[in-house]
Amino acid sequence: MIQPRYLIGVDLGGTNIVVGAMSADGTAMHAVRSEPTRAQDGADAVTARIARLIEDTIAGTIAETGAQRSDFVGVGVGAPGPLDRATGVVLITPNLGWKDFPLRDRISAAVGLPTALDNDANCATLGEWWIGAAKGARHAIGITIGTGIGGGIILDGALYHGASGIAGEIGHTSIETNGRRCNCGNYGCLEAYASGTAIATRAREALAAGESSQLSTLVDGALDRITAQKVYEAAELGDAVALHVVRETARFLGTGIANLLNIFNPDVVVVAGGVTQAGEALFEPLRAEVRRRAFKPAVDVCRIVPGVLPGTAGVAGAVAAFLQQHP
């Protein structure tokens, strides 16, 4: 039997680093490792941490599969943007505090493997397209809802990057011309209404306005401890305020996704991230809102589905990004 080639995927986030190995055909993921990023230690320390995790993953994969060191052919890295794919430089990362850091070449030098860099949200979408919820789709849009809202665009089976590499900022499209101020400076961004942060804010506002909710109990009365996670938990308990917040979120996302259907007419939209924990309480009204708004020929051909690779879409996508950059 010929030993398959293996690739390493790195998902570098503001909170955690996740690393895993995959066979080049995407059928298996091995030796997934995770550690806190601890960005405050600085870029050199984080790079060393990533390199050590990669070596751990390689050793673990060799132990699991009988592969050899020479079977590992490349590393894909998904990092917070904006970044320059051509030079492999992370330009600015508010979450990490880096500026113009040559992450790709530093990792490549540390582990002695060719390395590719792409945006984390692009990688998450590419992972779902390669082996997850959007597998086999020609045109796929990915929306990852966490602290913020990231997006990725796959057209004709390849990531679309735009003229200067920042395409896909779906979270920063305005659905309210004069709406809530967004961290990016724009007004009424989807992110300002439907991110995890915004979901928590809207729940907090409802409680601060005097609505009674089991959410208060869940956080022992401390409103500042309300998170999106707590809202989903309360919604699952049938709490009216939490259910209303989830339903509103579905409507905001429905507006944004209907816009994407009328613009891209995609085969699939994958919604990933913590928000998918709300399950059908979110997806049912979300799909209804999209049907109410978008053109029927676009609605008829498009699946709107939750991501199926929580925690590992970014790793798989980083591997796929390496493969797309080294065809």
Added chain:
Amino acid sequence: MIQPRYLIGVDLGGTNIVVGAMSADGTAMHAVRSEPTRAQDGADAVTARIARLIEDTIAGTIAETGAQRSDFVGVGVGAPGPLDRATGVVLITPNLGWKDFPLRDRISAAVGLPTALDNDANCATLGEWWIGAAKGARHAIGITIGTGIGGGIILDGALYHGASGIAGEIGHTSIETNGRRCNCGNYGCLEAYASGTAIATRAREALAAGESSQLSTLVDGALDRITAQKVYEAAELGDAVALHVVRETARFLGTGIANLLNIFNPDVVVVAGGVTQAGEALFEPLRAEVRRRAFKPAVDVCRIVPGVLPGTAGVAGAVAAFLQQHP
């Protein structure tokens, strides 16, 4: 000298049909003919009218250039959508009253030339990309503002059509979740705020609310005779109400175009149609609004410019659509 090949472009609108011939290299347009569509005569009569205009254009081009009938190699047709490019069938056209009409093959049979069909808004964008304001751009977005708002998307130098051919409906993206009802059924569509129709409506609303304006004089006090055209005329005269309407239009368009910059990160956005008559009174605040909203790396690489082919972008684009379908 070798005689160049010629192609015919047909721009079929609800009001007028425009036909012209172009050399295959796009350097010259010949024998442009135009006639009212008179859709009420029915699909057969309109098809016959188009065929006659094509023959007129061929005869005129032969007279102008010394070409022969055999130098004409194809016909491109831009028609109101939705339509099926693969079968050449116009599915539904509210403006023309047609349903499932095999326009492509009917024209092809009538003039004896291979024929290609695409959406009129796509053709208008493709024309500006081929020989107009977006010439040479890798990624270009076109917005045509008339009665409604049409859109076209060119990525990597080719029209993007999406999964079922209806991509690019930029006019039907919501910039106000709970905004004005649009003809398409959605709420807050860009078209409901910034189309020619919406511009006239907003001016009428301002006057009906008692604001005094030279617009009243321009239409002899008959508010129902206010058109977008009259608003641009009044703005040019320095009328405060008209200038405010144009400025508001710029802000609405700025919101929609900033969204497109964050999504597509294009090289150029071409804004075409009657609205460009407002000139810098529109484009200056529009560009400012986009700068205020979109990501800087997207703003820095993107030109936002008026179309330069009023009246003929659709003809040129129909020819280019033929060439893209018959490479």
